[in-house]
Amino acid sequence: xxxxxxxxxxxxxxxxxxxAKIIExxxxxxxxxxxxxMTWEEQKVYVNAHVATNENAVKIVGDTSRRNRxxxxxxxxxxxxxFVSKRLFPSTLGIGEKTYRVG
Numbered sequence: 001x002x003x004x005x006x007x008x009x010x011x012x013x014x015x016x017x018x019x020a021k022i023i024e025x026x027x028x029x030x031x032x033x034x035x036x037x038m039t040w041e042e043q044k045v046y047v048n049a050h051v052a053t054n055e056n057a058v059k060i061v062g063d064t065s066r067r068n069r070x071x072x073x074x075x076x077x078x079x080x081x082x083f084v085s086k087r088l089f090p091s092t093l094g095i096g097e098k099t100y101r102v103g
Contacts, residue, residue: 051074054072
């Protein structure tokens with residue numbers, strides 16, 4: 001279950017990677033739409049649709065790393081799917097890391 005949190009301001013995140021140039025107003029509208037207009041099932045579908053997993057292509061011989069995938073995060077802005085950073089995505093929706101790792 002998602003537990004509603006407050007949106008974290010951009011300046012508090014200290015994010016250097018924001019290629020989509022998501023501004024605070026965009027983040028606030030995404031946050032409000034996520035929590036006010038979506039049911040629990042719709043929220044799960046939204047998160048799963050905006051988080052992609054990629055298998056790690058590089059394997060180090062003899063390494064015992066358990067990491068076998070990477071996450072890529074997107075948000076919708078002006079009907080386009082824009083890449084955002086790992087810190088920006090969950091802080092925009094007010095969700096925790098376990099929310100998208102389980103889905």
